[in-house]
Amino acid sequence: MPRYLSLIQIDENSMPSEGPSPELMQRMGELIEEITKAGVMLDTAGLLPTAQGTRVHLAGGELSVTDGPFTESKEVIGGYAIMQCKDKAEAIEWTKRFLKIHGEEWTMTCEVREIQEG
Numbered sequence: 260m261p262r263y264l265s266l267i268q269i270d271e272n273s274m275p276s277e278g279p280s281p282e283l284m285q286r287m288g289e290l291i292e293e294i295t296k297a298g299v300m301l302d303t304a305g306l307l308p309t310a311q312g313t314r315v316h317l318a319g320g321e322l323s324v325t326d327g328p329f330t331e332s333k334e335v336i337g338g339y340a341i342m343q344c345k346d347k348a349e350a351i352e353w354t355k356r357f358l359k360i361h362g363e364e365w366t367m368t369c370e371v372r373e374i375q376e377g
Contacts, residue, residue, distance in 0.1 A: 260343050260344070260345060261343070261344065261345075261346070261347075261373050261374070261376070262301065262341060262342065262343050262344075262373070262374040262376070263341070263342050263343075263344055263347065263350035263371055263372065263373050263374065264339060264340075264341055264371075264372050264373075264374055265339065265340040265341075265342065265350065265353075265354050265357070265369045265370070265371050265372075266336055266339055266369065266370045266372070267305075267336065267337050267338040267339060267340070267357075267367060267368075267369050268334050268335065268336060268337065268367065268368040268369070268370065269335055269336075269337030269338075269365075269366070269367050270335070270366045270367075271308060271309065271335050271337075273364070273365070273366040274365070275364050275365075280362070283360065283361060283362065286360040287360060290356060290357060290360055291303065294342070294353055298343070299342045299343060299344055299349075299353060300340065300341075300342055301341040301342060301343055302339075302340070302341045303338070303339065303340040303341070304338060304339065305337060305338040306336060306337055306338055306339075308327070308328070309327040309328050309329045309335050310327045310328035311327060312326075312327040312329075313325065313326050313327065314327070314329065334368075337367070340354075340357070341374070347371065347373060350371050350373075351371055354369045354371050357369065
């Protein structure tokens with residue numbers, strides 16, 4: 260059965276300053292329990308803000324290292340989920356449910372990509 264990676268992109272500037280509400284965390288916990296019991300969720304986690312991150316870049320054979328925060332933050336990866344689904348349509352449906360539990364104050368995009376096996 261194919262595995263899919265859902266990369267959760269968050270605009271850090273549009274996030275509630277106090278972070279996720281207790282109600283959102285409860286809805287998130289319920290969805291994660293449901294998707295885990297369905298045998299779909301293999302792993303998931305949120306990521307700390309880019310202010311605590313580091314980028315390692317390779318160009319022309321040279322490496323550079325830059326500590327956050329990063330000035331361009333519209334497509335920051337805020338988390339991920341690895342799911343095992345019968346097909347891409349099922350992975351997209353679970354991803355839609357994940358996004359819908361967030362309130363109107365959140366601006367998010369999930370990029371769903373099949374993991375190449377072998």
